[in-house]
Amino acid sequence: MDQKELRKWEAKCIQEEPPKCKAGCPLGVDARAFAQAMAKGDPLAARAVLEKSMPLAAITGRLCEAPCEEFCVRGDLGGAVALGGLERLCIRETQPKGRLLRLPARPRKVAVFGAGPSSLAVAFDLGKKGYPVTMYHVGEAPGGWLRELPEADLPTRVLDEELSRLASLHVTYVSVSVLDSALVEAHPADAVYVGQDDTLDSELLASLGSPDPETFALERPGWFTGALEGRPHRFISAVSQGREAAVSIDRYLQNASLTSSRVFLRKGQTSLFTRTTDIAPVQRVVPADGVAFTREEGLLEAARCIDCQCLECVRHCVYLSEYGGYPKSYARRVFNNSAIVKGGGVHQANTFINSCSLCGQCETLCPNDFSMADMCLDARRLMVRDKRMPPSAHWFALEEMRSAGSEQAAFIRHAPGAPDSAMLFFPGCQLSGIRPDQTLRLYDRLLEIEPRTGIWLDCCGAPAHWAGREDEFADMLGKLKEAFKAMGSPRVVTACSTCLKMFREHLPAFGAESVWTLLAGESLIPGEAREALALSDPCTSRHDAATRGAVHALLEKLGQPLAPLAMSGELTECCGFGGLMDNANPALARKVAEARVAQSEACFLTYCAMCRDQLAKTGKPVLHILDLLFPDLAHGASEPPVGISARRVNRRRLKDALQGRHGSEGMPRQPFEDVSLVYSAEVAELLETRRILEDDLRQVLHKVRNGGKCLVHGEDGRRIVAAELGEVTYWVEFRDVKDGFEVLRAWSHRMRIAGGRI
Amino acid sequence: MSSLTFEPKDMNWVCEPCGEALELGRVELTYLGNSFHVELPVCAKCGAVYIYEELAMGRIFEVEQLLEDK
Numbered sequence: 001m002d003q004k005e006l007r008k009w010e011a012k013c014i015q016e017e018p019p020k021c022k023a024g025c026p027l028g029v030d031a032r033a034f035a036q037a038m039a040k041g042d043p044l045a046a047r048a049v050l051e052k053s054m055p056l057a058a059i060t061g062r063l064c065e066a067p068c069e070e071f072c073v074r075g076d077l078g079g080a081v082a083l084g085g086l087e088r089l090c091i092r093e094t095q096p097k098g099r100l101l102r103l104p105a106r107p108r109k110v111a112v113f114g115a116g117p118s119s120l121a122v123a124f125d126l127g128k129k130g131y132p133v134t135m136y137h138v139g140e141a142p143g144g145w146l147r148e149l150p151e152a153d154l155p156t157r158v159l160d161e162e163l164s165r166l167a168s169l170h171v172t173y174v175s176v177s178v179l180d181s182a183l184v185e186a187h188p189a190d191a192v193y194v195g196q197d198d199t200l201d202s203e204l205l206a207s208l209g210s211p212d213p214e215t216f217a218l219e220r221p222g223w224f225t226g227a228l229e230g231r232p233h234r235f236i237s238a239v240s241q242g243r244e245a246a247v248s249i250d251r252y253l254q255n256a257s258l259t260s261s262r263v264f265l266r267k268g269q270t271s272l273f274t275r276t277t278d279i280a281p282v283q284r285v286v287p288a289d290g291v292a293f294t295r296e297e298g299l300l301e302a303a304r305c306i307d308c309q310c311l312e313c314v315r316h317c318v319y320l321s322e323y324g325g326y327p328k329s330y331a332r333r334v335f336n337n338s339a340i341v342k343g344g345g346v347h348q349a350n351t352f353i354n355s356c357s358l359c360g361q362c363e364t365l366c367p368n369d370f371s372m373a374d375m376c377l378d379a380r381r382l383m384v385r386d387k388r389m390p391p392s393a394h395w396f397a398l399e400e401m402r403s404a405g406s407e408q409a410a411f412i413r414h415a416p417g418a419p420d421s422a423m424l425f426f427p428g429c430q431l432s433g434i435r436p437d438q439t440l441r442l443y444d445r446l447l448e449i450e451p452r453t454g455i456w457l458d459c460c461g462a463p464a465h466w467a468g469r470e471d472e473f474a475d476m477l478g479k480l481k482e483a484f485k486a487m488g489s490p491r492v493v494t495a496c497s498t499c500l501k502m503f504r505e506h507l508p509a510f511g512a513e514s515v516w517t518l519l520a521g522e523s524l525i526p527g528e529a530r531e532a533l534a535l536s537d538p539c540t541s542r543h544d545a546a547t548r549g550a551v552h553a554l555l556e557k558l559g560q561p562l563a564p565l566a567m568s569g570e571l572t573e574c575c576g577f578g579g580l581m582d583n584a585n586p587a588l589a590r591k592v593a594e595a596r597v598a599q600s601e602a603c604f605l606t607y608c609a610m611c612r613d614q615l616a617k618t619g620k621p622v623l624h625i626l627d628l629l630f631p632d633l634a635h636g637a638s639e640p641p642v643g644i645s646a647r648r649v650n651r652r653r654l655k656d657a658l659q660g661r662h663g664s665e666g667m668p669r670q671p672f673e674d675v676s677l678v679y680s681a682e683v684a685e686l687l688e689t690r691r692i693l694e695d696d697l698r699q700v701l702h703k704v705r706n707g708g709k710c711l712v713h714g715e716d717g718r719r720i721v722a723a724e725l726g727e728v729t730y731w732v733e734f735r736d737v738k739d740g741f742e743v744l745r746a747w748s749h750r751m752r753i754a755g756g757r758i
Numbered sequence: 759m760s761s762l763t764f765e766p767k768d769m770n771w772v773c774e775p776c777g778e779a780l781e782l783g784r785v786e787l788t789y790l791g792n793s794f795h796v797e798l799p800v801c802a803k804c805g806a807v808y809i810y811e812e813l814a815m816g817r818i819f820e821v822e823q824l825l826e827d828k
Binding site for chain 1: 768770771772773774775776779780785786787788789790793800804805806807808809811814815818819821822823824826827828
């Protein structure tokens with residue numbers, strides 16, 4: 001990802017767009033953060049939010065007409081949050097933070113004519129920037145019409161305190177008898193502001209002309225004005241116009257363009273999306289005295305703030321919420337990860353990038369179609385190309401893929417006795433590994449429908465694709481294509497949603513379709529009455545409405561009622577295996593599965609073998625659709641998942657069974673395969689989590705059987721043996737038992753011992 | 759890099775067929791182009807190294823992960 005791509009990704013995520021209230025505030029106050037702080041009962045933090053964007057907050061907070069309320073998303077759900085009332089409560093309850101900070105003094109001077117709210121804003125903003133400001137006013141003290149307000153709205157004491165704070169910014173007040181043209185002309189300053197919200201001489205007012213409506217610059221260079229007649233709100237619009245004029249004056253005094261790269265007022269415009277469908281209306285709190293909120297009333301009212309956020313994707317995705325950010329911040333994380341110079345630091349986002357299930361739910365939920373899948377897959381490909389993909393991240397899944405495509409498990413043949421194939425059944429390597437008996441039965445059913453149905457056991461290459469290994473994936477696709485052609489290019493029917501997606505996207509010549517679609521068109525005998533099941537669509541079926549529809553039709557024919565499951569169809573969720581999440585981050589994959597099964601009390605049903613076992617790992621009862629289709633071969637919903645070793649054995653046996661139908665022998669066995677093993681359930685669990693296969697143990701122990709080196713315990717005769725198998729070194733602690741070995745412990749590491757000293 | 763020593767709680771292992779008890783010896787471990795010298799249990803005669811379970815699943819695993827993310 002380069003800078004340009006990063007910007008493109010960032011622009012897609014709208015989470016950092018301002019909420020409506022902030023976008024609608026003429027001073028850009030973060031009213032959301034303000035209301036949230038008030039709701040937490042923290043008026044000091046709330047005041048800090050106000051002071052960050054408001055000039056002279058003790059005055060502004062008291063008099064603000066709160067135009068933000070017009071934009072409040074709560075509007076139609078009980079009425080806008082009373083932000084104006086909350087501002088007044090906050091200001092009343094708290095004191096200013098302390099001394100105003102001023103930047104180092106600047107040489108150029110500003111003269112402000114008039115001392116109404118707009119002039120005070122100009123003096124405040126420019127004073128803070130270090131410009132010496134002289135403010136000319138009529139009457140004894142500055143403040144203009146603010147001095148005419150009732151004490152209840154703005155106590156004179158507060159006005160005077162704020163004016164003395166303003167003076168601390170090197171703002172000098174000069175009292176004059178009249179604010180007229182002669183006075184302005186005679187000024188010694190480098191820039192002039194004329195505030196129209198004070199008593200000006202009519203001739204001066206007439207001579208000013210109309211300023212630019214956004215920069216408030218007058219035709220005469222260095223002259224600015226604000227608080228124009230006809231502004232929507234007497235007070236806050238004046239302050240806002242003063243602020244905009246101050247921005248222009250600062251630019252003018254720095255000889256910069258008044259408009260270039262300037263962000264003008266948003267006037268409520270924002271692209272932040274906020275879902276309100278789940279938000280119940282709550283009526284606006286009315287102060288008991290009809291005027292001002294008490295502290296308790298303020299807490300209640302502030303709690304009505306929706307805290308507008310998008311987070312459409314994060315709310316539903318365990319992975320996205322796990323890392324505490326949102327796609328825009330994640331884009332920066334991914335960019336930074338690839339920007340690290342080799343050897344110059346730690347790629348902290350490797351696991352983050354490899355943990356995405358690539359399921360695509362975020363893209364479907366996002367109002368702007370942000371796809372974490374595309375971003376993470378791109379990043380993985382880059383890591384592979386740059387040779388910095390952690391070798392262990394996807395290692396086991398890739399080994400599994402290679403094993404499923406090896407001569408031990410792969411098989412392709414026309415139906416026994418058939419000269420060719422009209423159809424080719426590709427069950428998918430996980431179904432073959434998890435449900436070999438049902439796979440065979442499903443093949444038999446297809447043979448009834450179409451006797452010229454060939455069988456094809458192999459892997460579709462999804463793990464290589466998900467791992468970002470473009471070369472290996474391309475090789476696999478090439479081999480699959482050749483095999484398909486050699487079979488006469490029959491239409492491919494698969495029982496795996498992932499295979500189907502891979503074929504449709506990468507091997508369109510296969511014309512692949514789902515076996516469930518095919519079966520939905522056949523007659524089916526309704527099964528026994530069953531409780532309603534929660535149907536979890538595999539994530540790879542997200543954009544395949546036809547197959548999902550076929551599964552529903554098939555279940556209807558079977559008389560199977562369904563329990564509601566919120567995130568279904570195109571919003572379905574991953575089981576934790578997709579994108580190789582389970583390899584790169586098994587703990588997160590477990591969390592994902594647990595969150596998924598918690599969405600329904602009902603027993604789950606799925607039509608992806610991997611989903612079945614991944615979800616069943618949580619202990620939740622989960623059925624595969626084949627359990628309903630072939631009741632005599634049904635597996636119990638509470639049956640534990642098939643272990644990693646058993647899956648490999650199952651694939652081999654399935655191949656043997658199919659070869660047997662053709663009268664050919666099974667695959668010749670390798671010498672280590674007859675090593676007999678026994679071990680406890682505890683060791684079985686250990687092997688599963690450490691991803692150590694029985695065949696790995698057999699190969700290591702085979703070494704001992706052939707008189708290889710080992711360690712023997714001095715007291716109890718336990719032995720330990722090690723062997724390097726591919727990238728990994730395995731260690732097995734064992735005891736001899738009759739005709740074999742009892743495995744006591746097993747462990748492995750990838751680090752190598754120089755000289756192979758084991 | 760100074761040499762770190764790793765010793766299992768139970769050192770009562772004898773190398774077979776050498777018949778020698780294990781003792782601590784200098785071993786070079788390598789991963790992804792990096793190498794480390796450490797003291798590990800080895801056979802005094804043939805030099806075979808013993809990487810015990812706690813070390814493999816603990817410190818070695820951590821270092822592997824660190825190097826993979828480097």
